[in-house]
Amino acid sequence: MVLAAPQHQSPIVTWEKLPEDFILPDDPVENIQQPSLAAALTDALGATNRIQPHMLVATNFGIVANINQKTVVKAPDWLYFPRVSPVGTGVIRRSYTPNTEGENVAVVMEFLSDTDNAEYSIRPTFPYGKLYFYERILQVPTYVIFNPYEVTLEVRHLENGQYVLQQPSESGHFWIRELDLFLGIWQGTRLGLNIYWLRWWDQEGNLLLWSSEQVEQERQRAEQERQRADNAIAQLEVERRRQEALAAKLRQLGIDPDVES
Template sequence: MATQLGATKSPTELVISWEALPDDFQLEDEPVENTGQPILAGALRESLEISGFIQPQMLIASNFGLCATVNGQFIVKAPDWLYVPCVNQVLGERKSYTPNLEGDVPAVVMEFLSDNQGEEYSVKRTYPPGKWFFYEQILQAPIYVIFDPKVGLLEFYQLENRRYELKLPDENGRHWVDSMGLFLGTWQGTKEARTGYWLRWWERTGNLLPWAVELIEQERQRAEQERQRAEQERQQKEKLIAFLQSQGIDPNNLPID
């Protein structure tokens, strides 16, 4: 990989450098291909945020431009979801991100398949290169995830010897993401009026990282259980009082230990 402002030739004779985008460079506004993609990406972030995983130095974003300069031409690709462990400078807002120059290379990039399939698997190396080629050969992101939300198919690729290798899930159908210390897997259910397959995070212990709506439901169930326990205690107390009174005993006169 090239280091910050320097350039290097890859085995495919590409000259790659990591430079700041010119102020007058117009980033393409890639449209979101369907309404499900932002919901899927937001759900991934939400559970991480609730669990306290996200730290200020991290960059977690969706449909966000990753930049590189290849053979003198700026390249920008916007994955549906990405995770960068550490950036050099914590900013409130970013228009784009240039790895190596501004911080770590993204440890995880994800694409959610839509009706317009093909770009996620494109190994086209001529300008503009395909997403697969960009993530694998230019960015060299350690993990590339392709998820088909319609059927719940999760493809988990790991970079080995500059090539993505498909990895099989464990016995629970999950993949270990070492850079995050979490498992990634699929889950089926309903959130935000969308019923179907989702990507979810699990802790090493197997605990599922919850969404806010799930925490609310857990608290509702806990409160209901507490209400039922208090009601049972009240009924038992009333029965005891009734029994004592039937025996001619005034409960108020009972000795207190």
């Protein structure tokens, strides 16, 4: 399925860093789940050492383009850049301009709001719809839309300049080629929040654990090792008592067990 933006005069796009005095929007998140969903995606990548210093993984972070001499900023709920230029010591990124500060964004994710479905907007004029901006302006290779209300996941890959809706694997997961991982929906609890999450699986189908799950897994492994050690000590104690009982019996028979025959 191809969801294409309408034909419109091609915009003039230039890549310019955001002016220092540009005021970024400070809109509140749509609901309490959005920050948690994004943080969980990043946490699993970090916990498995899949985030390197030259990469940029961010949430609700502004991507900048100058379109027809107007500055446009979109802030996806989650995004991944494979390689960015380093910033100076003490400098904090407040936005990112592709082709100026490093490579283009490779993956963007939007968590569907229950208001205007702006994530599907193909508006080709200022301030530009999100789908139009990601497909035509940024040309992001992979665009993900997660609907937490209906619990549905859509993945679009850019093919010949247009987004094509992908089909899931037999396990219901989608291959995200830019990260060499599968993405899918998983229900469970994290930080006291029991909801449907987006999670990563590797090529072999192994779930990438969150840091908290790794800690719990290590705790259980340590507990198992302690239990095995306790069992071994208990077995040695049983054997010691058996040997003592046998020695006592031999002494009753007039045999000194400590004297070698």
